[in-house]
Amino acid sequence: MDTDFDVLKVDCPSRVVLQRIGDKWAPLVFQALKGGPLRFSRVRSTIQGVTPKVLTQTLRTLERDGLVRRTVFAEIPPRVEYELTPLGLTLLAPLDAVRTWAEGNAAQILAARDDYDERQAG
């Protein structure tokens, strides 16, 4: 077998990994960094609506998980670049599939919701 992990099992580490994927900003960071290294401010402007604090948190966690590399350049003014690691790059495809699905089916989902809500109210 390739793996002993099973998301359906309690305390399986893969669940923690799933969690990370499923947090609010992490997938957007991947989307932002898929084109190559980006400076902090650039990441921030790419991902609309994210605050510096939360973005930093997200990037730190992804760095800790070995998915993002943080590079500091000793310059004035300071420059810090973020990029996906080799491991992070392998996650790009699966994540992209989900994102594509989300973008492609958002309308249907919203319609289904209206349907459901209307049936509840009516």
Place this chain on the structure above:
Amino acid sequence: MDTDFDVLKVDCPSRVVLQRIGDKWAPLVFQALKGGPLRFSRVRSTIQGVTPKVLTQTLRTLERDGLVRRTVFAEIPPRVEYELTPLGLTLLAPLDAVRTWAEGNAAQILAARDDYDERQAG
């Protein structure tokens, strides 16, 4: 074009969809239901660690989003079955890719964390 949605934009509906996909239990429900219809208690026992309340919440939301169908049989004792809708089935593949990735790379992630934490402490 196929879609006007872009996850990087604020208030884009696809973000909401991503959120849903990324909540704690929804992906596990998909994994549990991928084999076909299942009764509530069966879903519950398949997804280790989920409480009835949270499972109900999750199933309701997925039902509202048109991803899961809930069927009630008028029997004693009560029987309720859950299954993926056609729309839900189309999400199965992308989700499976992520799950497979999570299960396959959980070990590496954990190792990266230990590395990172050690470097912080040391």
Place this chain on the structure above:
DNA sequence: CAGAATCCCACCCGATACTG
């Protein structure tokens, strides 16, 4: 069997302001 009701808390996230 399939849940509903209730209570509760951790934590995730956001707004704002400040700094090397």
Place this chain on the structure above:
DNA sequence: CAGTATCGGGTGGGATTCTG
């Protein structure tokens, strides 16, 4: 520029108990 510090709120999730 690239963050940190601080405070606060909302909510997703959990434990427990009860019911048609």
